[in-house]
Each structure stands twice: as structure tokens, then as C-alpha cells.
Amino acid sequence: MNTRSFLTKLGATSIAIASFTVASLISLHAADKKLTVGFAQVGAESAWRTAETESIKSEASKRGVNLKFSDAQGKQENQIKAVRAFIAQGVDAIILAPVVETGWEPVLREARRAKIPVVLVDRGIKTADESLFATLIASDFVAEGRMAAEWLAKKTGGKASIIELQGTPGAAPAIDRKKGFEAGIKAHHEMKIIASQSGDFRRSGGKEVTEALLKGSGASVTAVYAHNDDMALGAIQALEEAGKKPGTDVIVLSIDGVKGAFEAMVAAKLNCTVECNPLLGPMAFDAVEKALKGEKLPKKTVVQDRVFDSNSAAAELPNRRY
Amino acid sequence: MMNDPFARIRPWFSGASLLWPVLGLLTLLVFNAIYAPGFFRLELRDGHLYGTLVDILNQGSKVMLLAIGMTLIIATGGVDLSVGSLMAIAGAVAAVLVTQAALPFAAIVGTTLALTAIAGTANGLLVAAVGIQPIIATLILMVAGRGIAMLITDGQIITFEHAPLVFVGNGHLFALPFTVTLVLLTLGVTSLATRKTAIGLFLESVGDNEKAARYCGINTTLVKVVVYAFSGLCAGVAGLIATSNIKAADSSRVGEMMELDAIFAVVVGGTALTGGRFTLVGSIVGALLIQTLTTTMYNLGVPPAVAPVPKAIVIVAVCLLQSEKFRQQITSWFGRRQA
Numbered sequence: 001m002n003t004r005s006f007l008t009k010l011g012a013t014s015i016a017i018a019s020f021t022v023a024s025l026i027s028l029h030a031a032d033k034k035l036t037v038g039f040a041q042v043g044a045e046s047a048w049r050t051a052e053t054e055s056i057k058s059e060a061s062k063r064g065v066n067l068k069f070s071d072a073q074g075k076q077e078n079q080i081k082a083v084r085a086f087i088a089q090g091v092d093a094i095i096l097a098p099v100v101e102t103g104w105e106p107v108l109r110e111a112r113r114a115k116i117p118v119v120l121v122d123r124g125i126k127t128a129d130e131s132l133f134a135t136l137i138a139s140d141f142v143a144e145g146r147m148a149a150e151w152l153a154k155k156t157g158g159k160a161s162i163i164e165l166q167g168t169p170g171a172a173p174a175i176d177r178k179k180g181f182e183a184g185i186k187a188h189h190e191m192k193i194i195a196s197q198s199g200d201f202r203r204s205g206g207k208e209v210t211e212a213l214l215k216g217s218g219a220s221v222t223a224v225y226a227h228n229d230d231m232a233l234g235a236i237q238a239l240e241e242a243g244k245k246p247g248t249d250v251i252v253l254s255i256d257g258v259k260g261a262f263e264a265m266v267a268a269k270l271n272c273t274v275e276c277n278p279l280l281g282p283m284a285f286d287a288v289e290k291a292l293k294g295e296k297l298p299k300k301t302v303v304q305d306r307v308f309d310s311n312s313a314a315a316e317l318p319n320r321r322y
Numbered sequence: 323m324m325n326d327p328f329a330r331i332r333p334w335f336s337g338a339s340l341l342w343p344v345l346g347l348l349t350l351l352v353f354n355a356i357y358a359p360g361f362f363r364l365e366l367r368d369g370h371l372y373g374t375l376v377d378i379l380n381q382g383s384k385v386m387l388l389a390i391g392m393t394l395i396i397a398t399g400g401v402d403l404s405v406g407s408l409m410a411i412a413g414a415v416a417a418v419l420v421t422q423a424a425l426p427f428a429a430i431v432g433t434t435l436a437l438t439a440i441a442g443t444a445n446g447l448l449v450a451a452v453g454i455q456p457i458i459a460t461l462i463l464m465v466a467g468r469g470i471a472m473l474i475t476d477g478q479i480i481t482f483e484h485a486p487l488v489f490v491g492n493g494h495l496f497a498l499p500f501t502v503t504l505v506l507l508t509l510g511v512t513s514l515a516t517r518k519t520a521i522g523l524f525l526e527s528v529g530d531n532e533k534a535a536r537y538c539g540i541n542t543t544l545v546k547v548v549v550y551a552f553s554g555l556c557a558g559v560a561g562l563i564a565t566s567n568i569k570a571a572d573s574s575r576v577g578e579m580m581e582l583d584a585i586f587a588v589v590v591g592g593t594a595l596t597g598g599r600f601t602l603v604g605s606i607v608g609a610l611l612i613q614t615l616t617t618t619m620y621n622l623g624v625p626p627a628v629a630p631v632p633k634a635i636v637i638v639a640v641c642l643l644q645s646e647k648f649r650q651q652i653t654s655w656f657g658r659r660q661a
Contacts, residue, residue, distance in 0.1 A: 044477060047477070047478060047479070050477065166626055169626045169627040170627065195620075195623055196623075196625070196626075197619075197620050197623075197626055198626030198627075198629075200575075201575075202572065202575045203479070203568045203570055203572050203575070204564060204567065204568050204572065204575070204576065207567065207568055208381055209620060211377050211381075212374065212377060212617050212620040212621065213620060215360060215363075215373060215374045215377070216358060216360060216361075216374070216620065216621040217621065217623055219360075230479070230572075233568075233570075234568055237568065237569065241492070242372075243367065260479070260481065
């Protein structure tokens with residue numbers, strides 16, 4: 001009785017061990033073939049962000065990567081929880097779009113201990129220890145502002161009275177796009193910003209501010225520079241209502257490159273938009289693959305943003321997904 | 323008479339509340355007349371008036387409408403935080419209907435306004451029937467409403483070129499923006515209803531002493547539900563204007579923080595948050611004060627990062643003047659100087 005029971009146990013144990021070994025061999029084999037990557041996204045607050053999510057999802061399925069997606073609904077604590085969950089699930093790499101700049105060290109240290117590389121997308125973090133992440137893939141807002149200024153200088157022969165529509169005061173894109181633009185027009189003495197007010201990145205803000213400025217300090221305007229497309233689209237309406245022809249009487253240029261901007265360019269009301277590319281999927285997964293191979297990556301990979309004007313808009317419009 | 327140079331001014335410091343917002347507004351206008359050339363310039367373009375003053379009326383119309391509804395709610399001792407989100411819902415519904423359904427325009431406006439009025443009724447029921455604090459009851463819809471609007475528009479900005487809807491926020495009537503007519507109509511109807519019938523008295527009694535009002539035979543629950551529904555209706559019209567003005571339903575941004583502007587307009591206008599006596603005209607003046615202040619900042623070229631500071635100073639000054647204690651203090655200073 002005793003012996004038989006012992007034998008049964010032994011048999012059961014060996015079967016269990018054998019099957020476990022086989023299973024782990026299979027899973028190892030599978031892991032060899034299929035990567036698992038966790039993506040901690042901020043949320044879905046704008047068309048731009050949705051486009052970014054779509055890009056990463058579609059790139060993952062294209063490369064046969066098993067993607068674990070988490071939407072933090074704009075909250076850092078949710079993102080930290082998501083990253084911890086990814087570590088616990090033993091993902092191969094993590095892509096993180098940090099909602100704020102600070103407070104990431106503890107959770108990123110946990111990821112480093114688990115030897116999971118972290119790729120940051122679209123926004124950076126503030127940390128003394130740069131080894132906590134593999135690389136940051138983002139647009140350079142200063143460069144976007146400068147590209148806009150250079151395009152305007154070329155278009156107007158270095159002569160313009162500009163109304164600037166700023167983004168939300170204190171927001172990184174607003175600060176940097178202003179800085180870049182100011183640097184870009186510095187060399188041209190006849191390019192002046194005659195009025196600069198915040199339209200809060202809103203369509204209604206762009207319209208209200210332009211409407212007011214056109215009757216005051218901005219009456220002699222020849223160009224409107226907006227920190228995002230939405231404000232430019234609002235400004236276009238205000239210009240039309242003031243009896244000016246946006247696109248011809250007054251040059252209008254902005255940043256982001258959303259679909260609405262391309263439609264306005266095709267209608268010859270917007271002159272130029274500098275793209276702020278949300279389609280970071282391919283670059284993010286390139287970085288993940290390199291990091292997993294142990295290649296050294298630069299700490300910042302700048303996304304190449306392109307300038308579109310009314311000449312190139314019609315050809316690009318069908319490709320716009322956001 | 324000659325001994326008391328302040329005799330004419332003194333009653334102002336202890337008298338009617340409407341005086342202070344009006345004085346604040348006039349001061350701002352005088353300031354603009356001096357520092358912003360062209361502020362008062364008006365010209366006729368395409369048969370309608372064109373100028374900064376017209377812009378103030380047009381852009382201020384949204385807060386004026388919200389303030390009319392808000393005044394009645396505050397008179398009953400409540401508050402409505404959901405109006406900004408209701409504007410987003412109204413814009414979303416109207417934009418989706420004009421782009422996707424072939425309905426007559428009246429039906430579209432009717433559906434939109436009915437929906438926001440129903441949402442307002444829900445607020446009113448939470449407050450009056452369930453007994454939740456107004457600030458919490460309406461906070462629910464303030465948070466959820468924007469989400470609902472995003473759901474309706476699928477998180478996208480919906481643009482439209484529907485002529486009748488575009489007219490609401492951009493059209494002109496009697497040489498003035500159509501929005502002015504909308505505000506005047508709403509103000510007129512509300513004033514008549516509250517001053518020529520007993521409704522105004524009901525509102526004030528509920529705000530002053532709800533229990534006493536109920537013992538007098540007033541259906542306080544009904545009164546409250548009706549004012550919240552009416553505020554929802556006003557928010558709906560404001561939402562239509564905001565959406566029409568930019569020819570797009572921007573669910574995530576339209577009406578953002580506007581509930582606070584409306585409450586501010588009401589309080590500066592002379593209606594106390596504690597309920598009771600209310601003045602509709604005061605609220606309109608308060609709304610104009612906010613809009614003029616914003617436009618003044620643009621005109622003076624105040625950097626946007628700094629602009630909240632001078633705005634806050636003006637607001638504090640007007641609120642101080644509204645305070646009876648503060649005015650008594652000033653009056654006593656004047657009194658002492660004469661003696």
C-alpha cells in the first residue's frame with residue numbers, strides 16, 4: 001500500500017516535472033520568436049495621441065510583436081502601475097510615453113533590475129541617472145519653431161509683421177515653439193512679431209485673439225504664426241470675417257500637421273504647417289530591437305519633422321491618418 | 323451742503339449693488355479709451371457694425387447666457403458647475419446631427435436644447451429630490467458631460483458648413499451679431515417671467531428660507547428642478563453659439579472653465595451666493611466686465627503668462643467694492659475726514 005502510493009507520487013511528480021520542462025522549453029522557444037512589449041500610453045485626449053497609439057499598435061502587429069497596451073487616462077499613478085505590471089509579467093521591453101517629467105526613478109530602477117529596456121516616446125523625463133532608459137524618441141519643438149520661421153522668411157523675402165498665437169502658457173511645446181521661432185527670425189530685421197497672445201491651443205482661442213488683435217495692435221499684420229493647427233484654423237475664420245484673405249493677404253502658418261490643416265492648405269487658406277509626427281511606431285520598435293541586441297543607443301533620437309506647404313499638401317492629404 | 327463734498331457720493335457706498343459692477347465696467351472702458359486707440363471705433367461693414375465693442379458683445383454672449391441661468395440657480399441658493407460640459411454636449415449633438423442626419427434645422431436645435439434641458443432636469447432632481455449638495459450634484463455632470471460629448475463625437479473635432487447652424491454664432495441681425503439678439507431675447511423673457519409673475523418671488527423665497535417657503539405652500543422641489551432645467555437650456559444655447567462660432571464641435575475644449583466665469587459674473591453682478599435677492603442685469607454687466615477685461619489684455623499686449631495677475635486685481639477690486647463691510651469702512655474714512 002505504502003509502496004504503491006509512493007510509486008504513484010513519484011510517477012505523478014516526474015510527469016509534472018517532465019511536462020513543466022517541455023512547457024518551458026516550448027515557451028522559451030516561443031519567446032525566442034515572438035517579442036512581448038508593454039506600451040504605457042498617457043491616454044486618448046487628442047487626435048494626435050490616438051494616431052500615436054495606432055502607429056505603435058499597427059507596427060507591433062506588422063512585426064509580430066505581442067503588444068500589451070495600457071491607457072493611463074492621463075494619470076501618472078496609473079502609468080507607474082502599468083509599468084510595474086509589465087515587469088511582473090516579464091515583458092521583453094517597455095515603451096513609455098511619460099505623462100509628466102518627474103517621479104519615474106523608482107519604477108525605472110525596478111525595470112533595470114529586471115533587465116527590461118525602457119524606450120521613452122514623445123516626452124522626456126527629468127532624472128540624474130540617464131541609464132534608466134534606453135533612448136527617448138521625440139520631436140524637437142524648438143526645431144519646429146525654427147523651421148516655421150525659416151519657411152516664412154523664404155516665402156516673404158524676410159519681411160513680415162507677425163501675429164503670434166501662443167499655446168497654453170507654461171506648456172513645453174508653447175515655450176519651445178516660441179523660442180525656436182524667435183531664434184529663426186532674428187537674422188531678418190524686417191520680420192517682427194507685432195503682437196503675441198495665447199489662444200490656449202484652442203480653435204476658439206485662436207479666433208477670439210486674432211479677432212481682437214486685428215482691431216488693435218495687430219492691424220498691420222501680414223503673417224499669422226500659430227503654435228498649433230487648431231489655433232490657425234480659428235485665426236483663418238477671424239481673418240475672413242475681417243475681410244482679409246487668409247493665405248494670400250495674410251500668410252498663415254502653424255505646427256502639428258493634422259488632417260484639418262491639410263484640408264485648409266488644399267483650400268489655399270493655410271500656407272504652411274510643420275509636421276509634429278506622432279507616427280513613432282517604426283522608430284520605437286527599431287530602438288527596442290537594438291536595445292535587446294545590446295546595441296548602444298543615443299540618449300535622444302530626434303524625429304525628423306517635415307514642412308508641408310500648399311504645394312505639397314494635396315499630394316499628402318490622402319496619407320493623413322489623424 | 324457745501325460742508326459735505328461727499329454728500330452726493332456717500333449713498334453710493336451703502337446703496338444699490340448694481341452700481342459697482344457698472345462702475346467697474348465704465349472704469350475699464352475709460353481706461354481703454356485712453357490706452358487703446360481704436361477701442362471705440364465702429365464702422366459699418368457689409369451692413370453690420372464692426373469693431374472691438376461688437377466683439378465684446380459677441381464673444382461675451384456665451385457667458386451672458388450662462389449667467390442668466392446661473393443667476394436663477396444662485397437665487398435659490400444653489401450652483402451649477404455642469405454648464406461648461408453641457409455646452410460641449412450641445413455642440414457635439416448639433417454637429418453630429420447636421421453632418422449625419424438630414425433633419426430640418428428646427429428639429430436639430432429642438433433636439434439639442436431638449437437634451438441639455440433634460441440634463442439640467444437631472445441636476446435639479448439630484449439637488450431637490452435626492453438632496454445632494456448642488457456643488458456635488460452638478461460636479462457629476464461636469465466631469466461626465468465632457469466624456470459624453472467625446473463619446474458622441476468619437477473624440478474627434480467635427481467640422482461643418484451647415485448655413486443655418488453657422489448663422490447662430492456668426493450671423494448678423496439688426497446690424498449686430500445674432501448672438502446679441504439671442505441674449506436680449508433670453509434676458510427679456512427671463513426678466514418678464516421673474517418680475518411680472520410670482521416666479522421671481524418663489525425663487526427668492528426658496529433661496530432665503532426654504533423651509534418657510536415650503537410652509538407657505540410653495541413647491542420648492544419643483545422650483546429648483548425648473549431652474550436647473552432652465553440653466554441647462556441656457557447652456558445649450560451657449561454651446562450652440564460656441565460651436566457655431568468656430569464651425570466645429572471641439573468637445574474636449576469648448577466651454578472649459580466657463581462655469582466659473584458664469585458664477586463670477588453673477589456674483590460680481592450683485593447676486594449673493596447665499597441665495598435670495600437676485601439681479602439679472604447685474605449678471606449681464608458682470609459677464610461684460612469679464613469679456614472686456616480679456617479683450618483689454620489682448621489690446622494692451624500683456625504677455626499671456628502675466629495676464630492673470632492684472633485680471634485678478636480688477637476682480638478683487640470689484641469684489642471688495644461689492645462687500646458691504648468694506649464699503650462701510652471706506653464711508654467711515656470719508657466721514658472722519660470731514661469732521
